[in-house]
Amino acid sequence: MSVHVRLAEPGDDEALVDVDDATWGPWSSPVERPDRATRSSFVDPDDDRTEHLVAVVDDAVVGYVGLRAVGPSPSHDHVLQISGFGVTPSAQGRGVGRALVEAALERARGRGARKVTLAVLGHNAVARRLYERCGFEVEGVLRAEYRLGGADVDDVLMARRLEQG
Numbered sequence: 001m002s003v004h005v006r007l008a009e010p011g012d013d014e015a016l017v018d019v020d021d022a023t024w025g026p027w028s029s030p031v032e033r034p035d036r037a038t039r040s041s042f043v044d045p046d047d048d049r050t051e052h053l054v055a056v057v058d059d060a061v062v063g064y065v066g067l068r069a070v071g072p073s074p075s076h077d078h079v080l081q082i083s084g085f086g087v088t089p090s091a092q093g094r095g096v097g098r099a100l101v102e103a104a105l106e107r108a109r110g111r112g113a114r115k116v117t118l119a120v121l122g123h124n125a126v127a128r129r130l131y132e133r134c135g136f137e138v139e140g141v142l143r144a145e146y147r148l149g150g151a152d153v154d155d156v157l158m159a160r161r162l163e164q165g
């Protein structure tokens with residue numbers, strides 16, 4: 001299977017909302033899924049802090065990863081954050097997620113970032129393992145940060161350092 005990763009385009013929105021609908025749940029996000037009618041576009045020309053990369057397999061968009069600048073201060077300019085990540089269930093387990101994270105790291109390096117951060121729920125074992133395989137390390141754990149499905153769930157803060165050539 002060949003996976004092509006590229007920047008999201010306005011025409012991808014419908015497919016990306018489908019990916020979100022299929023992958024959003026209390027195992028992956030601490031907040032309720034936004035209502036389809038009211039959610040903002042994945043490609044917003046007014047937002048120069050956030051961009052999305054999409055994975056295409058057989059001409060179909062099957063996943064995405066978001067990459068956004070963290071803070072308003074220049075002291076934070078070297079950090080980008082992975083924000084939003086999902087692969088449609090029928091395409092999971094075939095390396096698409098890993099291709100997206102690796103492309104996001106390459107993109108971040110190209111934008112001059114020296115560090116990429118993310119937060120992942122403690123019980124999201126598949127995502128945590130994938131991030132570790134991509135070189136992310138745990139930098140902190142917010143214990144019992146969320147109450148989901150009747151259980152206390154940690155928020156795990158991870159980061160990957162990038163070398164700049």
Ligand SMILES: CC(C)(COP(=O)(O)OP(=O)(O)OC[C@H]1O[C@@H](n2cnc3c(N)ncnc32)[C@H](O)[C@@H]1OP(=O)(O)O)[C@@H](O)C(=O)NCCC(=O)NCCS
Pocket residue numbers: 023024027028029085086087088091092093094095096097098099119120121124126127129130133
């Ligand atoms: C996390 C997610 C994006 C991974 O996408 P993916 O395309 O399945 O990832 P990959 O195929 O690259 O697999 C990465 C690793 O997870 C493993 N994996 C994938 N799906 C799995 C599953 N259902 N059960 C167990 N392991 C699984 C793969 O075997 C692979 O492990 P390896 O590197 O040891 O071989 C996908 O599971 C998903 O959309 N989950 C719901 C949304 C989510 O949790 N987002 C992250 C929020 S922080």
